[in-house]
Amino acid sequence: MILLLPGAIIHDEMVPARAPWLHLIRAGQTLRIVDLEGNQAVDFLIYAAEDDAERYSAQDTIAAQGNIFLREGSVLLSNDARPMMTITASSVAYHDTIGGACSCESNTLRYGHHTKSQHSCVDNFLLANRSAGRTKRDIVPNINFFMNVPVEPDGTLGIVDGISAPGLTVDLRAEMDVVVVASNCPQINNPCNGFKPTAIRMIVAV
Numbered sequence: 001m002i003l004l005l006p007g008a009i010i011h012d013e014m015v016p017a018r019a020p021w022l023h024l025i026r027a028g029q030t031l032r033i034v035d036l037e038g039n040q041a042v043d044f045l046i047y048a049a050e051d052d053a054e055r056y057s058a059q060d061t062i063a064a065q066g067n068i069f070l071r072e073g074s075v076l077l078s079n080d081a082r083p084m085m086t087i088t089a090s091s092v093a094y095h096d097t098i099g100g101a102c103s104c105e106s107n108t109l110r111y112g113h114h115t116k117s118q119h120s121c122v123d124n125f126l127l128a129n130r131s132a133g134r135t136k137r138d139i140v141p142n143i144n145f146f147m148n149v150p151v152e153p154d155g156t157l158g159i160v161d162g163i164s165a166p167g168l169t170v171d172l173r174a175e176m177d178v179v180v181v182a183s184n185c186p187q188i189n190n191p192c193n194g195f196k197p198t199a200i201r202m203i204v205a206v
């Protein structure tokens with residue numbers, strides 16, 4: 001299902017498998033993320049362009065909407081409880097808010113010491129943020145678009161086979177000027193990328 005974007009396209013970029021991405025999205029612009037080959041997790045942070053002390057807050061977003069999943073209509077709130085972006089369309093049923101970003105530390109703990117040198121989303125966040133002077137202390141709990149982390153009635157969660165598919169999309173309208181920092185997740189030890197990281201496409205429309 002390909003929906004029309006609201007206006008003229010001002011940026012259209014392929015992000016290779018395993019790569020970071022940083023981009024300024026002005027208030028009113030829409031970012032479309034395209035999961036080109038299906039089941040590719042996109043780890044995602046948002047900072048206010050004016051002052052990056054204000055940034056995406058999973059806790060505020062989850063509490064305000066009373067639900068742990070992000071869907072069409074979800075408003076992504078900052079740590080000041082202000083709307084940063086709104087999910088205006090999604091051809092995937094829901095997106096994850098609690099699975100976090102992979103790191104060499106979490107990989108080693110979960111999958112063994114031999115995974116310590118594998119590239120991770122935290123590496124990508126650090127690489128992308130470096131140009132803006134941000135460091136590890138600026139990385140907060142992130143969104144995972146196209147990633148399936150179901151939660152059982154007893155609170156158990158898992159990272160399981162995805163519910164996305166080739167060409168599915170999520171559209172986010174910026175409600176303020178924001179800097180988006182994304183990691184095209186390099187994880188190969190669990191099904192979040194179908195064990196094969198692939199490219200994604202980032203389109204910005206005005």
Ligand SMILES: [Zn+2]
Pocket residue numbers: 043101102120121122185186187
């Ligand atoms: Zn990852």
